[in-house]
Amino acid sequence: MKSRSRYNKADDHILLPMIRDICDQRPSNGYRRVTAHLNRNLQANNLILKQVNHKRIYRIMKQNDLLLTRSEPLQNDRTHEGKVIVSESNMRWCSDGFEIKCWNGEKVRVVFSLDCCDREIMSYAVTTAGISSEMVCDVLVQSMERR
Incomplete structure (x- = not known):
């Protein structure tokens, strides 16, 4: 059987x-990006070809070994075993935020900080406006003052 060319x-x-x-x-x-540059050059020079599809450029570049090689992913030294909880209080804290959509269409946004040992909420802030960096800083300062 004859192979395809x-x-x-x-x-x-x-x-x-x-x-x-x-x-x-x-x-x-x-x-x-090569396709974008090529199409820009073709349009500027008013050549016979109007625009070229990126799939065609991929095929041509692949046939002629012009494609970029994929880089290897970086190896992470700090693998996470999934242990967040600590044995003593005030060793590790975490903070997060979330929003709740109410029935009337408004959104309530909450920022809080937790102690990872007993998962106690140390401080929080609630607003119907957007969460600002000042709110987050205030929550962290309140947490530090309480501990």
Whole structure:
């Protein structure tokens, strides 16, 4: 059985040198940015081709080994075992915020701080307006004063 040959459009040989030129000028750009630059160049020079699809550019770049290589994810030294609770009070605190939508359409927003040992709420602030950084700072200051 005969194997399939590579798929090529008629104008691929015209696009390849332009793609190589863009890749040489901007080696960190992926195929989508290369497509944007290529389409901008084609429009500025009023060439025969109007716009080129990013899937076509991906295919051409893949066939010619011009795609960026995927980077390896960074290894994290600090793996989390899932233990948040501590054995003594005042060793670790946490804070968070949430909002509750009321039946009348208003939203109540709450910011609070907890002691991770006994999960006691040390301080909180409630508002129907947005949560500001001042509110969060006030909650943390109140927590420090109470402890």
